[in-house]
Amino acid sequence: MEKMEKEPQSPKEKKIRKITQFYYSRSDVQDAIFKFSKNREIAPRYYEGFGKRPDTLQFRGDILSLAKKGATSFHASEELWKDPLKIITGMDKKEADKIRIGWDLLIDIDCEHGIKYSKLAAESVVETFMQHGIKNIGIKFSGGKGFHIILPWNSFPKNINGIETKDLFPELPRNLVLYVKNYSASILKSKLPEDFEKDLSEDLRTGFICKKCSNFSEEYRNVEFRCEKCQIFEIRKFRKGTKGKLPKCYQCKNEMEFKPMEKFIECERCGINSLKEPENFTREEKDLYSLMGLDFVLVSPRHLFRTPYSLHEKTALSSVVLDYKELKNFEMKNADPLRIKIKNFIPNSVENESAEFVMQALDWIKSAGLDKDYERRSEGKYENFKSIKLENLKESQFPPTILKILEGVSDGKKRAVFAIINFFRSIGMEKEELEKRLYEWNEKNEVPLKKGYISSQLTWSYQRKPLMPPNFSSEFYQGLGAIPNQEELKSKNPVTYTVKKNFFESRKS
Incomplete structure (x- = not known):
């Protein structure tokens, strides 16, 4: 051989x-x-x-x-x-x-x-x-x-x-x-450079951003396939631009006739579509996520x-x-391997330096409904939450925990920003008033956050649907030095606490 x-x-x-x-x-x-x-x-x-x-x-x-x-x-x-x-x-x-x-x-x-x-x-x-x-x-x-x-x-x-x-x-x-x-x-x-869309015009997808989970979502169309001879029909979902052969009837084996039906946007990650929640999606835009x-x-x-x-x-x-x-x-x-100089890839990190990042990420994951355990816990009244506009709203109706945070915090300022924005948006506070209060709060902090950070958080938040702030039962508030009392714990969430207070005080007046 x-x-x-x-x-x-x-x-x-x-x-x-x-x-x-x-x-x-x-x-x-x-x-x-x-x-x-x-x-x-x-x-x-x-x-x-x-x-x-x-x-x-x-x-x-x-x-x-x-x-x-x-x-x-x-x-x-x-x-x-x-x-x-x-x-x-x-x-x-x-x-x-x-x-x-x-x-x-x-x-x-x-x-x-x-x-x-x-x-x-x-x-x-x-x-x-x-x-x-x-x-x-x-x-x-x-x-x-x-x-x-x-x-x-x-x-x-x-x-x-x-x-x-x-x-x-x-x-x-x-x-x-x-x-x-x-x-x-x-x-x-x-x-991105101003001409990036022209530079990548053939490569970048267009689609829509899901406001709940920020996933890039695409357009679909339902199509009805029907066999008139056998009176059999079925509806299938196709992504925009999909091509293929007509299906055959499983009884007579003839090609089925088709009838295009409604177009809709669907998020593959959280399952929401624009037929049920049209306000959940942004206008059509380029897929920047693929660039990353x-x-x-x-x-x-x-x-x-x-x-x-x-x-x-x-x-x-x-x-x-x-x-x-x-x-x-x-x-x-x-x-070039002949020109390199050696440096450490693993930096000399500070212990727990990423702790606040992890907390903010988990809060976002839970609020966006991407944590399955959290989804099960938050079913019911908080599902599909939408902000509400409260009449005759007073600061005295805010939960003590939120009022404590609004006095300024020494640790966890970025987590506090997350809670304040979501609380104020959830009770229907106007954008200008929210921004004014947030910047005023920042000045109360011993070491204020950079204004650019607060600005980016506001921009990020207003590109999405309002999220409920974390429940009182979570460890979130203790990390900010604000411990919920029994009355707050009974209300479960800062928003429900405020709604109840506002309702009862409005009835009295």
Whole structure:
């Protein structure tokens, strides 16, 4: 039997293989990859395929040894493990929770429209974190046409509502990415060049934003298919622009006649459509979310991403770490493996630095109805909530908890903004009055928030339907130093408390 000949190497493979051993022999590159690999599952890639899993790096010298055996890059888990070698393929969540010790929030930006828009998306995500009080953020070039942004495990609260945060993987980080995607879209919009629509006219979808969950939604049409001979008919839903063959009658096998029916917009995430709730959708606009290229697949059990300073097979560039100030002017040549300088990808974060960001994200997730447990708890009177206009409204009708917050807070100012805006909008306060009160409240704080932050929160809120503020029973208010009394707890929510007070006082007068 003749020995099979190896397929010739492609130009890309030849290019990367020329430099792998030289590059991975650098002690500073080895140090960077090895330091990052601690408590992580690591898999070498041999240009086309990956090595065995699970695996990890036990010594710094393993990196060069693997490169000599043909490894072209190294990939790591965002999950942190007691011992990565104890991972069992196919293990269930309970088994994984026992040996997982934490996780990093890793946001993968891979805009299909090129590095220009990936940079703008990355800037928007970093600024989102900054606006939530987070200063220590890791940024690196992916090696292709995108970026990886990381918030390290140390910055997260270790317990949320009595559950260990390490066990909330992948649900919590997925929700955090969803919140970041939603929040940073308005920041991205302000950064886009004036001609971006012309530049991307053939690539950008048009559609509508769901005000409840901020998902990009598309137009559909119901179509009735009918067989007159057999008197059989059915109605099917089609996305706008869908083409296909006419269905055949299952009895006589003839093609069915069709009759276009109503058009409507539908949100795939929360299931709302414009036939029932037309006011839930914005006017038609471009899909900016697709520009961000956020990869949700990365937030999944045992998913791997390229380690810092690992090479990229398609470009032979290094996954180089950047400072935020370098991001705007970054060019592909800055990732030339012969020119790179080593920096830490994992920043020296402050413990619990991301706690407020997590709280705001979870409040938004719950208020938008994206948390299934919360949805079940909030069924009934709060479902499909709409703001109400209260007559003869007085500040004395506000709950003591809200009045306490309005005196100014020392901690949790950004969470307080969330509560104040939603409370005032829910009781029908006019926009000008709301803005005036919010800025006045900010001046009462020991260290006021930046006006730009408050302005962005107001803009973000008024692009969506009003949301009920958190219930008194949540831990939200205690974190702001405002503890609800028994009367408030009986009313459940600040809005219902105010409505009752207003109603009874109006009856007396």
